[in-house]
Amino acid sequence: GFATAAQSxxxxxxxxxxxGIGREVIPxxxxxxxxxxxxxxxxxFEFIHLDAGFExxxxxxxxxxxxxxARLRGECQGALxxxxxxxSHKVAGYSSPIVALRKHLDLYxxxxxxxxxxxxxxxxxxxxxxxxxxxxxxxxxERIETDANGLKVAWADRKISExxxxxxxxxxxxxxxxxxKLRSNVPASERLWQGKPKVTIVHKSNVxxxxxxxxxxxxxxxxxxNPAFAGVDMxxxxxxxxxxxxxxxxxxxxxxxxxxxxxxxxxxxxxxLVGSLGLVPSAxxxxxxxxxxxxxxxxxxxxxxxxxxxxxxIRSAGLLLEHMGYSADAARIYQAVDGVLxxxxxxxxxxxxxxxxxxxxxxxxxxx
Amino acid sequence: GFATAAQSxxxxxxxxxxxGIGREVIPxxxxxxxxxxxxxxxxxFEFIHLDAGFExxxxxxxxxxxxxxARLRGECQGALxxxxxxxSHKVAGYSSPIVALRKHLDLYxxxxxxxxxxxxxxxxxxxxxxxxxxxxxxxxxERIETDANGLKVAWADRKISExxxxxxxxxxxxxxxxxxKLRSNVPASERLWQGKPKVTIVHKSNVxxxxxxxxxxxxxxxxxxNPAFAGVDMxxxxxxxxxxxxxxxxxxxxxxxxxxxxxxxxxxxxxxLVGSLGLVPSAxxxxxxxxxxxxxxxxxxxxxxxxxxxxxxIRSAGLLLEHMGYSADAARIYQAVDGVLxxxxxxxxxxxxxxxxxxxxxxxxxxx
Ligand SMILES: CC(C)[C@H](C(=O)O)[C@@H](O)C(=O)O
Ligand SMILES: CC(C)[C@H](C(=O)O)[C@@H](O)C(=O)O
Numbered sequence: 001g002f003a004t005a006a007q008s009x010x011x012x013x014x015x016x017x018x019x020g021i022g023r024e025v026i027p028x029x030x031x032x033x034x035x036x037x038x039x040x041x042x043x044x045f046e047f048i049h050l051d052a053g054f055e056x057x058x059x060x061x062x063x064x065x066x067x068x069x070a071r072l073r074g075e076c077q078g079a080l081x082x083x084x085x086x087x088s089h090k091v092a093g094y095s096s097p098i099v100a101l102r103k104h105l106d107l108y109x110x111x112x113x114x115x116x117x118x119x120x121x122x123x124x125x126x127x128x129x130x131x132x133x134x135x136x137x138x139x140x141x142e143r144i145e146t147d148a149n150g151l152k153v154a155w156a157d158r159k160i161s162e163x164x165x166x167x168x169x170x171x172x173x174x175x176x177x178x179x180x181k182l183r184s185n186v187p188a189s190e191r192l193w194q195g196k197p198k199v200t201i202v203h204k205s206n207v208x209x210x211x212x213x214x215x216x217x218x219x220x221x222x223x224x225x226n227p228a229f230a231g232v233d234m235x236x237x238x239x240x241x242x243x244x245x246x247x248x249x250x251x252x253x254x255x256x257x258x259x260x261x262x263x264x265x266x267x268x269x270x271x272x273l274v275g276s277l278g279l280v281p282s283a284x285x286x287x288x289x290x291x292x293x294x295x296x297x298x299x300x301x302x303x304x305x306x307x308x309x310x311x312x313x314i315r316s317a318g319l320l321l322e323h324m325g326y327s328a329d330a331a332r333i334y335q336a337v338d339g340v341l342x343x344x345x346x347x348x349x350x351x352x353x354x355x356x357x358x359x360x361x362x363x364x365x366x367x368x
Numbered sequence: 369g370f371a372t373a374a375q376s377x378x379x380x381x382x383x384x385x386x387x388g389i390g391r392e393v394i395p396x397x398x399x400x401x402x403x404x405x406x407x408x409x410x411x412x413f414e415f416i417h418l419d420a421g422f423e424x425x426x427x428x429x430x431x432x433x434x435x436x437x438a439r440l441r442g443e444c445q446g447a448l449x450x451x452x453x454x455x456s457h458k459v460a461g462y463s464s465p466i467v468a469l470r471k472h473l474d475l476y477x478x479x480x481x482x483x484x485x486x487x488x489x490x491x492x493x494x495x496x497x498x499x500x501x502x503x504x505x506x507x508x509x510e511r512i513e514t515d516a517n518g519l520k521v522a523w524a525d526r527k528i529s530e531x532x533x534x535x536x537x538x539x540x541x542x543x544x545x546x547x548x549k550l551r552s553n554v555p556a557s558e559r560l561w562q563g564k565p566k567v568t569i570v571h572k573s574n575v576x577x578x579x580x581x582x583x584x585x586x587x588x589x590x591x592x593x594n595p596a597f598a599g600v601d602m603x604x605x606x607x608x609x610x611x612x613x614x615x616x617x618x619x620x621x622x623x624x625x626x627x628x629x630x631x632x633x634x635x636x637x638x639x640x641l642v643g644s645l646g647l648v649p650s651a652x653x654x655x656x657x658x659x660x661x662x663x664x665x666x667x668x669x670x671x672x673x674x675x676x677x678x679x680x681x682i683r684s685a686g687l688l689l690e691h692m693g694y695s696a697d698a699a700r701i702y703q704a705v706d707g708v709l710x711x712x713x714x715x716x717x718x719x720x721x722x723x724x725x726x727x728x729x730x731x732x733x734x735x736x
Binding site: 086087089090095096099137138140142143144147149151152153154155156157158159160161162163204205206207208209210211213214216217218238239240241243244245246247248261264265267268269271272273277297 | 454455457458463464467505506508510511512515517519520521522523524525526527528529530531572573574575576577578579581582584585586606607608609611612613614615616629632633635636637639640641645665
């Protein structure tokens with residue numbers, strides 16, 4: 001992380017609940033981290049609360065305060081971000097704080113594992129989406145003009161660089177090898193993915209031959225130029241076909257790597273396949289910092305009612321630990337969550353239950 | 369159409385099979401048009417064969433010959449386009465002929481109805497996607513540079529204009545009223561959509577506040593400025609949430625209107641919900657011309673084997689007639705297709721059968 005831990009194993013985590021149900025699921029994730037059994041190798045956590053979000057913007061005129069960024073950089077080894085409300089219309093001066101955070105901390109890969117629960121009766125899948133996290137249309141370079149007839153014409157720039165594409169590609173191939181290694185610990189009969197590790201490159205180079213052409217070529221080059229990745233299969237899918245195939249044959253994907261906007265869309269689609277956005281975590285990963293972030297939004301319609309599913313945030317805390325190097329503690333969290341889901345007794349309304357955010361959190365803590 | 373019919377009811381249709389299975393499904397659609405029972409009001413067809421596609425490009429260096437465009441403009445009232453192969457890498461001088469056709473003929477709305485077959489046991493849905501068809505990233509203004517470190521940086525322009533957004537929006541609200549009128553002929557118990565007609569606007573204005581902000585505002589303005597649309601409900605959905613909700617609650621959508629690229633992705637997703645891309649038709653509609661086009665691609669893996677599902681192309685022929693003003697003949701085609709699907713005996717492999725392209729086509733013709 002940016003801030004070096006003063007004592008060994010002391011880890012300072014910035015908590016940024018932001019808006020809506022972010023304020024329920026981030027405390028839930030914190031409770032799980034605090035409930036992890038203490039061992040020699042596991043971290044001792046300190047938490048600091050940090051502001052951001054649309055509501056903060058409405059009160060103070062700024063969505064991502066300088067202080068939040070400064071304290072993340074100066075005091076934290078990682079962070080958990082809740083969710084942010086989006087005004088449906090343009091509000092002067094407002095811009096999404098999570099997009100800004102990704103940019104300011106150079107969190108270049110958004111890592112989104114989506115896996116079905118064994119025995120859930122749903123389509124079986126176990127995929128990892130790596131979303132490039134810094135460019136594409138998310139650079140937000142936009143402008144508006146008036147044409148000769150007095151009508152408005154708006155423009156946005158889409159940027160795809162070799163540099164960012166390569167970093168995202170490297171993350172994808174590295175994660176494919178890592179997943180393959182972890183799978184080797186699972187009995188063959190229980191493995192959903194049986195083949196060699198695989199990376200699927202998503203693009204639309206039949207239309208965007210220059211930008212997506214560069215993306216595709218660069219990610220392919222990551223494998224072609226590195227013998228360490230010789231054992232990883234590679235294929236590709238146009239983004240429209242990707243959404244189609246993901247719904248028809250989700251078991252056909254291992255690691256999927258996509259430019260920013262396609263990655264955003266695909267991960268919501270994958271979430272639908274496993275039953276709820278409330279289950280899907282993500283980690284915004286850079287070379288020096290990690291921010292865990294549930295994929296869901298701020299859900300103003302259910303905020304403050306103890307109806308939010310805390311699992312996406314809790315799994316995001318697991319991803320945070322994993323990418324900070326505490327994989328044993330991360331595995332404990334994943335297993336506790338899987339145990340509660342497999343048992344199927346304690347669940348929030350989004351996945352067909354009646355339990356509260358707190359009840360689900362407590363059930364997970366009990367299994368740690 | 370551009371060319372005025374010389375004798376009344378004589379309709380000249382350009383047939384552009386292009387690549388792969390386009391060469392099987394376009395003849396199937398032609399056979400259906402020719403098998404329509406003749407009445408006073410129904411058209412007399414003439415067909416002319418026109419070249420285009422990747423294979424044509426490989427042989428002759430051009431993907432959309434000038435002659436094809438000239439004959440469409442000079443001799444035809446509408447056209448049917450098959451499918452086009454996409455080279456996975458950039459091929460100098462090649463550019464998708466269907467994208468070019470949409471642009472040259474100013475076919476500003478891509479109309480894509482997606483409906484489940486009653487009693488299929490699948491999720492029930494009956495939605496109409498209106499995809500803006502001329503701009504967004506499809507303007508293909510791209511360039512590449514080298515940065516200070518010698519690395520490549522590619523850029524694409526995304527254009528959203530008030531003019532194009534308004535035309536797409538108007539099409540959406542008009543179609544919502546039209547669908548509502550047609551539904552009133554269906555017994556209430558058989559109607560999937562029970563409420564007032566509704567248009568859902570898809571955008572990503574939480575990130576693209578200028579371009580998608582203009583899109584959203586303009587489409588909203590179409591309703592707000594026209595009392596004829598007072599009876600049509602309007603809501604909106606971020607593109608990522610749209611993909612999620614479409615899979616969770618597809619019955620929540622009536623007409624959906626989206627910028628070009630989102631529309632491309634969403635319609636493939638909707639196709640997955642009804643079981644196969646081989647079922648989903650589209651019409652590229654302008655003020656003066658219509659091109660019917662199945663949503664599927666050229667499927668080189670099954671081309672030439674009589675395995676292609678002709679239904680998407682046949683329904684596209686129906687849409688072509690509908691948008692040329694021959695709605696009674698269009699309805700005959702839709703009903704014949706629905707009859708064959710509901711019976712479920714004669715079907716191609718993509719939807720779980722063993723019948724050939726020809727057998728499905730013959731079965732549909734028999735029911736006309
Ligand atoms: C809130 C929004 C800006 C964000 C995004 O589009 O990246 C969200 O959808 C996500 O997936 O993290
Ligand atoms: C072939 C391709 C250029 C095209 C598109 O992206 O528009 C296709 O996917 C479609 O949906 O018609």
